[in-house]
Amino acid sequence: MATATAVLSVAGMMSPVAFPAPFAPVSAAAAAELPAQQLVGAPAAIGAETFNAIGAVEVQAAPVAPRRVNTEQGLVDPDQLTDTKLRYPFDQTMPLTDGFGYRTAPVAQFHDAQDIAAANGTPIRIIGDGVVVEAGWASDGCGFSLKVQHLVDGQDLTSRYCHMEGESHAYQVGDRVSIGDEAGRVGNTGMSFGAHLHLALRLNGEPIDPLPFIEANAQ
Secondary structure (H helix, E strand, O other): EOOOOEEEEEOOEEEEEEEEEOOOOOOOHHHHHOOOOOOOOOOOOOOOOHHHHHHHHOOOOOOOOOHHHHHOOOOHHHHHOEEEEEOOOOOOOOOOOOOEEOOOOOOOOOEEEEEEHHHHOOOOEEEOOEEEEEEEEOOOOOOOOEEEEEEEEOEEEEEEEEEEEOOOOOOOOOOOOOOOEEEEEEEOOOOOOOOOEEEEEOOEEEOOHHHHHHHHHHH
């Protein structure tokens, strides 16, 4: 390897030092004789196959959970409903009696509702916007009743009001109702042992504890 010489001064002494040629000055004439820098590589082949491969790439969207099918009878298409908030079924707090869940009295069975005690004739409020899907006298012990279908946060909900005073409403199936409308009045009809409201909620067809759900979706 060719070298270049420089002079190094150490403590007043002059001494020649040799550097490798790459660090030495290069004259213009010498630089002109150097070969031009080249980048060597295989040319990229871009043709129909390349674009077909690009087109074959699929972007997978996040799966959307299908809406659960509500198997209750007589319901409308949920697409006909508008989302609603909920409210307590009375204008003031009332005493709670039989709660949601299994019980032994007055009959041993699963109690699919919340019973709320109130005086005969107390107005009952519909808990949310919706459509009437059952109205009048029920054959299953619910007495004079009303059932409303709602859409809550995109989910299918029904609210059923049982044991009401006979003929305390004039709703018909298909009527649209608003949150706070009067559902009827507290009574003691059907399989009942005193004046109270039997409030039953079903979410996508499954019984749920009414009051916690109402509170979680309140206005």
